[in-house]
Amino acid sequence: xEITEKIKDKVVFNLFQELKRLGVSQAEFARRVALRHGIxxxxxxxxxxxxxxxxxxxxxxxxxxxxxxxxxxxxxxxxWETVDTRAYLSVQVHLKKCxxxxxxxxxxxxxxxxxxxxxxxxxxxNMNVIYIDCSEYSTKSDFVKHLAGMFGLARxxxxxxxxxxxxxxxxxxxxxxxxxxxxxxCAESVISLMKGLYNKANIGNQMALGCYFIGAxxxxxxxxxxxxxxxxxxxxxxSRFNSRITHLNYNKKQSLxxxxxxxxxxxxxxxxxxEVLKDERDKIVEKCVATNGxxxxxxxxxxxxxxxxxxxxxxxxxCMSRVVYETxxxxxxGMPAWCLSTVFALWTSYERxxxxxxxxxxxxxxxxxxxxxxxxxxxxxxxxxEAILHKESKPVKTIQI
Numbered sequence: 001x002e003i004t005e006k007i008k009d010k011v012v013f014n015l016f017q018e019l020k021r022l023g024v025s026q027a028e029f030a031r032r033v034a035l036r037h038g039i040x041x042x043x044x045x046x047x048x049x050x051x052x053x054x055x056x057x058x059x060x061x062x063x064x065x066x067x068x069x070x071x072x073x074x075x076x077x078x079x080w081e082t083v084d085t086r087a088y089l090s091v092q093v094h095l096k097k098c099x100x101x102x103x104x105x106x107x108x109x110x111x112x113x114x115x116x117x118x119x120x121x122x123x124x125x126n127m128n129v130i131y132i133d134c135s136e137y138s139t140k141s142d143f144v145k146h147l148a149g150m151f152g153l154a155r156x157x158x159x160x161x162x163x164x165x166x167x168x169x170x171x172x173x174x175x176x177x178x179x180x181x182x183x184x185x186c187a188e189s190v191i192s193l194m195k196g197l198y199n200k201a202n203i204g205n206q207m208a209l210g211c212y213f214i215g216a217x218x219x220x221x222x223x224x225x226x227x228x229x230x231x232x233x234x235x236x237x238x239s240r241f242n243s244r245i246t247h248l249n250y251n252k253k254q255s256l257x258x259x260x261x262x263x264x265x266x267x268x269x270x271x272x273x274x275e276v277l278k279d280e281r282d283k284i285v286e287k288c289v290a291t292n293g294x295x296x297x298x299x300x301x302x303x304x305x306x307x308x309x310x311x312x313x314x315x316x317x318x319c320m321s322r323v324v325y326e327t328x329x330x331x332x333x334g335m336p337a338w339c340l341s342t343v344f345a346l347w348t349s350y351e352r353x354x355x356x357x358x359x360x361x362x363x364x365x366x367x368x369x370x371x372x373x374x375x376x377x378x379x380x381x382x383x384x385x386e387a388i389l390h391k392e393s394k395p396v397k398t399i400q401i
Contacts, residue, residue, distance in 0.1 A: 003065045008057055010074035011065060012049050019046075021127045032152035037071065039064040073124070081271045082121060085264040090248050091118035095212055099129065099177035102207030104198060106183075106245045108220040113248065113261070115214050119179050128173040135182040140189035167197055170209060177210040184219035188226075192233040198240055220245060262289050330394040331377040333369045334361050335387045343369055346379045 019029045027043040034041040041064070048056040060068075068074075082088065091107070091114075098105055107115060116133075123131040130150060137146045144163045145155045151169040155162065170176050180186070180194075194211070201209040213219070223245075226234030250257050265288045273281055335343075340358065347356060354373030361368045371377055381387050 003062050003069060005057060007069050007074050008060075008065055009052065009055075011068045011072055012055070014072035014074065015046070015068070016050070028152065032150070033068075035149045035152050035155075037064070037067050039067060083264070083268045083271050085114055085268070086250065086260070087114040087248050088118040088121075091115055092122055094246065095119065095122045095126075095129075095177065095179070098210035098212045099126070099175055100210075102175075102201070102210050104207070104211045104213075104240060106213040106215070106219070106223075107248070108215050108217055108245060109248045110250065110257075111216040113250065115248075116181050119181055119212070119214060123179060126177075128176045129179065130170070130176065131179045131181065133181050134190070135185040138185045138190070139187050140193065143186070143190050143193070163193060167200055171201060175210070176208075177212065179212045179214070181214045183213040184215040184222055188231065188233065191226075191237055195233045195236050195240075258289060265289060328393050329372065329374070330392055331371050331374075332390040332392070333371075333377065333380055333387050334363075334366055334390070335369065335380075335384050337365050337367045339384045339386060340367055340369075342384055343380055346376060346383060 015033070019026065022029060024032075026046050030042045030046055033039070039061075041060070045059050048059045057065075087109075094105060094107065095118075097103055109115065119131060123129040130147070132143070132146065134143070137143045141159055144159050144166060147166045147170075148155050148162050151166060153162065153165055153169070170178065197209070197211075201207050223234060223238055227238045250260055262285065265285055269281055269285055273284070343356070343358075354371055354376060356373075356376070357370040359368055359370070360366075369380065377389070381389050
């Protein structure tokens with residue numbers, strides 16, 4: 001996908017918003033960004049992209065722009081209007097209480113009802129919140145190293161030593177909150193880490209850290225089974241959260257749950273479906289209800305909107321193509337060979353540039369650019385003072401394929 005300057009500007013805005021929230025130096029923030037994403041990023045990069053008037057976009061590679069854009073959710077096709085569903089509002093309230101009062105809480109409920117989306121939104125909009133998808137970092141080593149990277153710590157040495165450094169960093173934050181999504185996928189060694197972290201964060205009558213564990217129904221079953229067979233750390237873990245294992249207030253009966261889900265999905269679709277896709281509304285709703293969740297919705301709507309935009313763009317291109325290629329004028333522009341870089345820059349600046357042919361001129365160190373695009377020809381002549389224009393009438397030969 002093309003990373004436009006509009007997307008890059010959104011990334012820059014989010015970078016400096018995060019820097020402001022963290023309150024660290026630019027050098028320290030750049031170090032954290034580099035380690036977190038595995039990209040080349042330092043203080044000088046921030047200086048070169050800070051001001052919009054002379055922003056140097058080339059200082060960051062397109063692959064790195066894409067990584068940052070996905071992290072900050074800046075891609076144009078990801079525009080999304082949040083709807084206050086039951087799951088969204090409930091999770092937001094839980095997270096706020098956990099962060100404010102250092103509460104440790106476990107949420108277990110059906111898959112696909114928007115738990116993860118609500119948690120990610122909270123993390124994006126609040127300070128000192130750390131979100132981890134445990135399905136991606138399920139082992140002890142991966143989990144600890146990922147957290148270390150988020151704090152800009154060198155991921156070397158023993159895992160236990162690194163864990164002590166990570167937890168020290170977390171507890172230095174003001175009212176930190178750790179959100180562990182898909183916690184049911186974690187290895188048992190990660191559960192042991194959480195038990196130790198609970199003890200470390202417990203300073204007298206208050207907790208120095210809030211923690212929110214999210215999982216589907218299987219998480220509670222796993223915790224109950226672990227306690228029943230006396231697995232290591234499960235009894236201690238369960239004793240800390242037994243009174244705070246939460247279920248969202250959806251109806252347990254499948255038919256009634258589907259009715260509730262349908263109403264919420266319809267509200268989300270109505271808020272996010274573009275006008276050109278109104279005919280597909282019922283089909284999208286039915287698909288999401290059938291799969292019991294919002295995951296299909298988050299995947300399908302952006303995809304549909306992207307396809308719609310591409311169709312409109314293609315129609316526009318076809319229209320532009322007819323205008324450009326129906327001309328019977330052939331432009332031949334002579335110029336010094338060193339000016340060709342300017343030609344390429346002008347050529348790529350168009351959304352759908354016309355075909356150009358370049359060949360050596362009879363004069364040494366000169367070249368000829370041949371094209372039919374009137375817009376590009378005008379731009380070349382206006383930009384390159386040395387350019388010499390020759391125009392002749394030469395009908396286009398169309399070959400049917």
